Amino acid sequence: MTQYYSPITYTVQEEDDGMLLKTILQKRMGVSRKLLSRLKMTEQGIHLNGSRVYISVKVKQGDIVDIRMEQETSEDILPQPMDLPILFEDEHLLVLNKPAGSVVHPTHGHYTDTLANGVVYYWAAQGWKYRFRAVHRLDQETSGVLCIAKNPYIHQHISEQMIAGVVDKRYLALVHGIPLPASGDIDLPIDRDPVDTHRRIVTPSGYPSLTRYRVRETYDSLASLVELKLETGRTHQIRVHMSHLGHALIGDKMYSQTLQHAEYADSVMDIDAHIQRQALHAERLTLFHPILNRSMTFEAPLPSDMSHLREWLQNQNLA
Incomplete structure (x- = not known):
């Protein structure tokens, strides 16, 4: 026997009176064309006031529309x-x-x-x-x-x-050196490295990529804690953008090569030894929950390896 998830419902409003059910499903409930086709083929997929109907029927104020998806x-x-x-x-x-x-x-x-x-x-x-x-x-x-x-x-x-870019994704990174200015936008296109396809590089022929950053803490001239907001979602975007600026993420073995001739290069290997991966953490995500009909923010505390690295850098700052 086919089992279904709990129905997702919509109450027809005054301004919807006389609309086609298909329009309600697509414009008011945001059902995609692909999902609509799938629901039409499902035995219990679409209901109006508890009954199965054709999506070509017209609705009136107060009607209850619901969709039911198979588990x-x-x-x-x-x-x-x-x-x-x-x-x-x-x-x-x-x-x-x-x-x-x-x-x-x-x-x-x-x-x-x-x-x-x-x-x-x-x-x-x-x-x-x-x-x-x-x-x-x-x-x-x-x-x-x-x-x-x-x-x-x-x-x-x-x-x-x-x-659409309305999901707010915030990251924390510990990077080598101190980015200047202390906040700004990194608007540089990114694409695959033609030499090593696992890597990404900044290139004029790449895809538009935008990262916003703000320095939260600095540790002498050694390193910084940086908050980053992704406006696009390219592979390795934060790592590539920060490396291109000369402030690669601490512990990032793939993108730290740009630091070889930096003024703080002597300290790079010493700092990198304090963490076993790139120091990048997705701290916060804000999205709109379409069923609860409200914005929600989810946060994850800084993990222990980045916390320990941060404490070590703070101690170096005081030395």
Whole structure:
């Protein structure tokens, strides 16, 4: 027997009176064309006042429209028990504090020990059926807030917010040196490095990329704690932009080469030895929850490795 998630509903307003149900679904509820086609093929997909109807019918004020999506599971992901640092969860969203070093989703040659394996196990243990849908991604060595959608409707809405640039993503990074000025915009296009396709570089032929930054703390001339806001979401964007400015992230083995001739190069290797990954943390994520109909902010505290590095830098500052 097919099982369904809880219905998502909309009450027809006065200004909607006389609209086609299809228009309500697309314009008021924000159902994508793809999801609408899927709902039309689902036995219990679309209801008006509790009854199945054609989407060509007209609605009137006070009518109740609801959509019901079939429950799904990620059958291609092996369940695997692990500790999950959950920041928030309801029947629509799961928000985690991703540990540094963890891979988000299984990839070729890496089918286990990912967050997806742990999440699928956790849901199954609760008797819940959800498909793993990460709304955004974080590099393996980046820690912090990660948002996972539990159904295609939520995934679609938050993905659209990401594309529209209305999701506020804030990061903290410990970088070599002190960026000047203390705040500003890094508006430099990014694309693949033609020599090493794993790397990204700033290049005039690249994709538009915008990072806003603000220096929070400085540690003599050695390093800085920088808050960064992503306005675009290019691969390695923060790492590439900061490295291009000559202020690569501490511990970033891939993008620290630009520091070889910097005035503080002698201290680079010493500082990098105090952390085993790039010092980057997704501190805060703000989005609009389409079901609760309100803005929500999720925060993850600075992880222990970055906290210890920060304390060590503060002590160097006092020496």
